[in-house]
Amino acid sequence: MALLEVEALTKSFGGVTAIADLGFEVPEGLVYSVIGPNGAGKTTLFNMLSGIYRPDEGSIRFMDQGVVVGRQPHQVAALGISRTFQNLQMFFNMSVLDNVMVGCHLRTRTGLFSAALRLPRIKREEMLSRQWAQEALAICNLDKFIGQEAGSLPYGVLKRLEIARALAVQPRLLLMDEPAAGLNDTETLEMRKLIRRICDSGITVLLVEHNMGLVMQVSDRVLVLDYGSRLAEGTPVEIQNDRRVIEAYLGGEVRYAL
Template sequence: MLNIDHLSKRFGGVHAVQDVSFTVREGAIHSVIGPNGAGKTTLFNLVSGIYAPTSGTITFNGENVAGMAPDALARRGLSRTFQNLQVCMNMRAIDNVMVGAHLGLNHNLFASMLSLPSVRRADAACRQQAAELMAFVGVGKYLDAEASQMPYGALKRLEIARALAATPSLLLLDEPAAGLNHTETAEIEELIRKVAQSGITVLLVEHDMKLVMNLSDHILVLDYGKTLAEGTAAEVRANPAVIAAYLGTTV
């Protein structure tokens, strides 16, 4: 589904991502890990269109999408969450989820101004879909709540629901367990597994190694912007170079 080929990104003299290549197969949970500053979020920003690469290609479902705008990628089935919550706190929870479905709604100004039956039906269907997604991610009890009233762990799930509202085939999750306690992390792990089982391919960046090892079909390890290792959870766990990068020892 996704093929990254010799991808690089420079910021002035800083080479944040250096000649990285990997493939994500359809239906997999593919994780990207590495120490702080390894280039994980930069890689995510390249894949999701926030950054344009300095060199290299990003092929999504057979099309080179390197440098393509995020909204164009969303139309092609790529959606993401963010390391730092991007939730509209001045809106209701369900309205936050509905925002994720805006690409599929009727944007005709006059139809909306006149509140035509087709617009009302589409709005009702969108609201129903948002409610179902909230139930799917486990925040159905906050259906009528303001986002500002929700606990942090529920907001992380709400952001996943909003990403799912765009009906993606590929979902990028940037540290979904960051800031969560053990119980909330276990719930997020189960949710990611449910998302994958529903047929959505997942590309995951995460620092919680237990979660990564439990979930991942394949793992890419970055260090200083370069590929350090790649393989199954068992292969990565036993790799001396990976152990050295995390523990600060020499190989």
């Protein structure tokens, strides 16, 4: 049974159809990548999967019973879907630990409302958040930066910090939007190992990435988008040998370098 089922999803902005009648299924336990040229609709898809945008049409089902459409981002996070962003979204003047604990508050939000009345519960949540944050930082090899101010850290470390924050919500599905963008070869290799480690820990990964070397090495399956529609879907080997994918990316006008 699929962890995530997307059916007939459509989203337009004015005259631009960013996602058009898109359907796919993500089985649990895989690294599943979504690739496509700039403007193909990848981030728009993530924005719908995480409750930031509401689709014009279509359905998103998570773990069979969870209907994503119509929920707010914090409700989607509570269902078990968390994400990172294409552009770093970080509190640069806060510590590494606090940046990750901010993520946990998505999960403990209802508790915050009763802060004034039920102090022990808040303390428990604070302890739990700290524990989840520390575990997430350990998975991302960020233990040694825990007390440092985020703004003092190199870009490659901040990309991992964003992932730690998303992991601290204890998701079943992690959406990663271009985690290797701007990374050098060494950092990209480290990112590949991290993605695999996350998947091996039982979290299904939905990956958007332009680095085709990384995508083909780390993915179990790949979905190719073109103008918001499904061009192809399959294993990395199937995708690399797919005539439509080669034509769209390599033939004639080179829109995108494999």
